[in-house]
Amino acid sequence: MTLESQTYAASGAPSDEAPAGPEQPQAQPAGHRSKRRGPLQLLRKIWLPIVILLVIAVAAFGVFRLHGVFGKTETTRPGSGLANDTKPFNPKTVVYEIYGPPGAVATINYLDLDAQPQIVRDVTLPWSLTLTTTAPAASANIVAQGDSDTIGCRITVNGELKDEKTNTGVNAQTFCLVKSA
Structure with a gap:
């Protein structure tokens, strides 16, 4: 074994493995992903929160619009003519x-x-x-x-x-x- 062909492990002891060359890719640990992220991977990560925010925004807008049609009348606004104390009618x-x-x-x-x-x-x-x-x-x-x-x-x-x-x-x-x- 020659000095050029020896590689050293983390402990400093010589190892018999050959150095990784351009034709041999180094093995990566399981579950490890490349640090390089493309726009597709970023989109895969944030699409669900974006959809949830859009649904909440559309629902809030719909409630706001329907509140003006069904829940809000002019007689409930202060000063619109609704009497707070009713006079007794036909006791x-x-x-x-x-x-x-x-x-x-x-x-x-x-x-x-x-x-x-x-x-x-x-x-x-x-x-x-x-x-x-x-x-x-x-x-x-x-x-x-x-x-x-x-x-x-x-x-x-x-x-x-x-x-x-x-x-x-x-x-x-x-x-x-x-x-x-």
């Missing part, structure tokens, strides 16, 4: 009534005009409650059970009878319902 008076033999006792469950359940325990009959609202619609519901053999309920709205029921039986129970008062 409604709802009257709940439970009746039975005088001196009978009942437990009553009803919905107030905000649809919140309420309970009144052990009241003497006859019983009534008057509620007033300015809401365009309200649901009136009342259930009662007494300690007598007869009990009845009645719901009136603005003086007009909307529902009335009377039931008999041991510890009689009744209910009245007006879906839209």
Whole structure:
């Protein structure tokens, strides 16, 4: 072995491998790419973020344009004539009534005009409650059970009878319902 044909490894020990010449390309480690990048390789790397940005831009523009058509009206702009406080229109008076033999006792469950359940325990009959609202619609519901053999309920709205029921039986129970008062 001659001195010109010896190559040295990283440790400094002589190696028997022949030097790489122009006709023998040097082997590169697996997964190693050439440091030279062309425009095609750069495009392969950044095409997805570019597409995402374009989709976001088109969607934002579309929402902006459609917002002007559907979501934005002149009555919601300050000073455009929309009144912040509405004046009461046709206030409604709802009257709940439970009746039975005088001196009978009942437990009553009803919905107030905000649809919140309420309970009144052990009241003497006859019983009534008057509620007033300015809401365009309200649901009136009342259930009662007494300690007598007869009990009845009645719901009136603005003086007009909307529902009335009377039931008999041991510890009689009744209910009245007006879906839209």
